[in-house]
Amino acid sequence: MGNLFKIAVRNLRRYKRRTLLTASLVMIGVIFVLLYISVSGSFRNMMVGQITDSMLGHLEVHRKGYLASIDNLPLNLNLNPQAFKKLADILGHQPEVEAFSPRIKFGGMFSTFVETTNVRLNGVSPDQEFKTIPLLPSRIIRGPKTLNKGEILVPDLLARGMKVDVGDTIVIVATNKDGSVNGKQFRVSGILDSVTGPGGRDGYIHIEDAMETLRMEEMEISEVALRLKDFGQLNPFSDKLERLLSGEANKEGKSIFEVHTWEKLSPFFNIARMIDVMSFFIKLMLIAVVLISIMNVMIMAVYERIREIGTIAAIGTLPGKILSMFLVEGFCLGAIGALAGNILGIIIILILNRIGITFDFGLQKGLVLSATIAPGDVLIISLIVILISVIASLQPAFKASRMEPIKALRHV
Amino acid sequence: MGLIIAENISKDYQTGEAAVRALKGVSFEIEPASFVSFVGPSGSGKTTLLNLIGCLDKPTDGNLMVAGADVSHLDRKQAASFRGDNIGFIFQDFNLIPILTVFENIEYPLMMVQNVPPGDRKKRVMTLLDAVGMIEQKDKFPDQISGGQKQRVAIARALVTNPKLVLADEPTANLDHKTAYLVIELMKKMRDEFQTTFIFSTHDQKIVGEAEIIYTLEDGEMAGKQAKGGKKNG
Numbered sequence: 001m002g003n004l005f006k007i008a009v010r011n012l013r014r015y016k017r018r019t020l021l022t023a024s025l026v027m028i029g030v031i032f033v034l035l036y037i038s039v040s041g042s043f044r045n046m047m048v049g050q051i052t053d054s055m056l057g058h059l060e061v062h063r064k065g066y067l068a069s070i071d072n073l074p075l076n077l078n079l080n081p082q083a084f085k086k087l088a089d090i091l092g093h094q095p096e097v098e099a100f101s102p103r104i105k106f107g108g109m110f111s112t113f114v115e116t117t118n119v120r121l122n123g124v125s126p127d128q129e130f131k132t133i134p135l136l137p138s139r140i141i142r143g144p145k146t147l148n149k150g151e152i153l154v155p156d157l158l159a160r161g162m163k164v165d166v167g168d169t170i171v172i173v174a175t176n177k178d179g180s181v182n183g184k185q186f187r188v189s190g191i192l193d194s195v196t197g198p199g200g201r202d203g204y205i206h207i208e209d210a211m212e213t214l215r216m217e218e219m220e221i222s223e224v225a226l227r228l229k230d231f232g233q234l235n236p237f238s239d240k241l242e243r244l245l246s247g248e249a250n251k252e253g254k255s256i257f258e259v260h261t262w263e264k265l266s267p268f269f270n271i272a273r274m275i276d277v278m279s280f281f282i283k284l285m286l287i288a289v290v291l292i293s294i295m296n297v298m299i300m301a302v303y304e305r306i307r308e309i310g311t312i313a314a315i316g317t318l319p320g321k322i323l324s325m326f327l328v329e330g331f332c333l334g335a336i337g338a339l340a341g342n343i344l345g346i347i348i349i350l351i352l353n354r355i356g357i358t359f360d361f362g363l364q365k366g367l368v369l370s371a372t373i374a375p376g377d378v379l380i381i382s383l384i385v386i387l388i389s390v391i392a393s394l395q396p397a398f399k400a401s402r403m404e405p406i407k408a409l410r411h412v
Numbered sequence: 413m414g415l416i417i418a419e420n421i422s423k424d425y426q427t428g429e430a431a432v433r434a435l436k437g438v439s440f441e442i443e444p445a446s447f448v449s450f451v452g453p454s455g456s457g458k459t460t461l462l463n464l465i466g467c468l469d470k471p472t473d474g475n476l477m478v479a480g481a482d483v484s485h486l487d488r489k490q491a492a493s494f495r496g497d498n499i500g501f502i503f504q505d506f507n508l509i510p511i512l513t514v515f516e517n518i519e520y521p522l523m524m525v526q527n528v529p530p531g532d533r534k535k536r537v538m539t540l541l542d543a544v545g546m547i548e549q550k551d552k553f554p555d556q557i558s559g560g561q562k563q564r565v566a567i568a569r570a571l572v573t574n575p576k577l578v579l580a581d582e583p584t585a586n587l588d589h590k591t592a593y594l595v596i597e598l599m600k601k602m603r604d605e606f607q608t609t610f611i612f613s614t615h616d617q618k619i620v621g622e623a624e625i626i627y628t629l630e631d632g633e634m635a636g637k638q639a640k641g642g643k644k645n646g
Contacts, residue, residue, distance in 0.1 A: 406468045
């Protein structure tokens with residue numbers, strides 16, 4: 001095998017300029033793919049992080065049917081205290097779960113005594129919520145990064161529209177599930193930066209205030225948000241949790257709970273999917289570039305070496321070995337291009353990170369993109385390039401191996 | 413028993429719609445360690461006959477035995493394997509591989525055809541380099557040596573696998589007279605040293621005289637056989 005590589009490298013060196021051009025083409029393709037994957041992947045991960053860590057959580061558990069009516073924030077589809085207790089008990093025993101936070105979600109009237117508007121509110125237990133949604137405190141752009149009883153965190157757009165600021169008093173009026181209307185005064189403790197996506201413009205109050213406003217005697221939970229220790233375990237844990245909760249059935253024997261990952265809760269998932277699809281097409285383009293350029297070079301190599309092929313075939317080189325010689329040559333060409341592309345691509349990514357790419361996402365300005373590429377991606381791209389190089393060499397190599405020595409020796 | 417036994421072999425080629433009979437029922441027998449030449453004008457069938465003996469082509473009719481094997485029906489892979497084990501080739505244009513040094517060109521059949529271990533390869537190649545007087549040039553590439561030297565390397569390459577038979581199609585056609593004579597002398601010396609049968613084709617009368625057995629071909633037919641010091645047949 002070593003001899004095949006030695007001959008392949010010598011043959012590549014024989015046509016230096018052509019080898020250099022082809023390897024450069026492959027290299028440029030690899031660099032572009034690495035850059036695209038690293039930048040788009042980082043953008044995707046950052047956006048997913050923003051969405052999960054500043055409002056949704058990694059997963060949410062609802063009472064079955066709640067999500068279908070979530071726009072109405074139906075109080076009659078909340079989890080009853082027994083169901084929540086069972087859920088909390090199960091979650092408390094899962095090693096994958098870093099934190100979870102129960103929420104009472106409801107809609108109400110937000111009044112400044114002068115003006116009134118609609119508001120969506122989350123009643124949360126601040127300690128649990130801040131652990132589950134760690135970027136929530138950083139969204140508080142004015143006021144202390146805390147939430148106590150009797151206080152409300154008001155979304156920035158609402159605060160500006162209603163001309164309220166930290167320290168002001170407002171009234172929340174809400175209808176409970178029995179239809180009676182209740183009101184409660186709150187002090188604005190902070191203004192929340194809005195984020196794109198569902199729940200990104202909701203206000204926050206203490207969960208006990210939510211119970212009081214809604215005249216709940218016992219805690220009835222709209223949803224439980226979860227944060228996992230390892231985000232990579234999202235789908236396996238979601239499946240596991242679904243299995244664990246499937247045993248909890250109501251009187252009709254139907255499951256009480258439904259589990260949703262962030263992907264099912266946020267429209268950004270479609271954008272994330274789109275990024276994945278575009279990455280796939282970029283890889284396809286790389287495959288096309290490698291395929292065409294390597295095949296072109298290998299066809300030329302076979303054509304130019306017909307007499308040599310005739311000679312080695314005449315002196316007894318088996319067709320399989322002739323095939324291997326050209327495949328190894330294509331392999332080497334692809335490997336050189338992939339190696340050079342990987343090295344330069346990684347250097348460019350490091351330079352981009354040093355410079356720092358900033359962008360805006362929704363109302364968030366100046367997010368710094370940290371382009372990263374996983375070793376697995378580098379490996380996969382390299383394998384794709386090398387595999388396609390070998391495939392591209394297959395036809396010319398096969399042609400070389402099938403040549404009749406007499407005809408090849410006569411070739412001028 | 414002869415190393416090569418040809419019985420009534422014919423070869424037809426299809427050129428366009430017309431069939432051309434390049435060999436017409438040729439029969440002969442060549443003994444081991446012979447130094448044989450096929451002579452005849454262009455188109456007489458010399459190259460066709462060498463191609464058949466060298467298993468590069470198959471006869472249309474007749475039987476052809478080479479080194480005890482019927483080579484008339486070998487498939488592509490069997491023929492390649494047979495050539496690698498039994499036959500060495502010397503080409504008119506030398507056909508050395510330009511990316512390999514003199515040493516590596518001679519080593520090639522041992523390395524890529526017979527898979528001989530590196531230690532044995534080196535020993536064998538050095539013996540051949542010494543025999544053809546090319547040790548000093550062993551690290552040079554083909555474009556750095558003369559035509560005569562290239563043909564010496566080609567002879568060494570043909571002999572390195574210890575073949576029973578070496579075929580040379582017009583081996584001196586691209587060499588001046590003096591060098592051509594030296595190359596034929598070298599081939600004869602190699603025959604004496606390694607007891608390998610050499611068969612070459614030529615139309616150079618001075619070179620023909622160096623052969624011990626001369627077969628004359630005319631229009632695809634065997635026109636005569638002449639053994640050195642013996643009577644002319646045909």
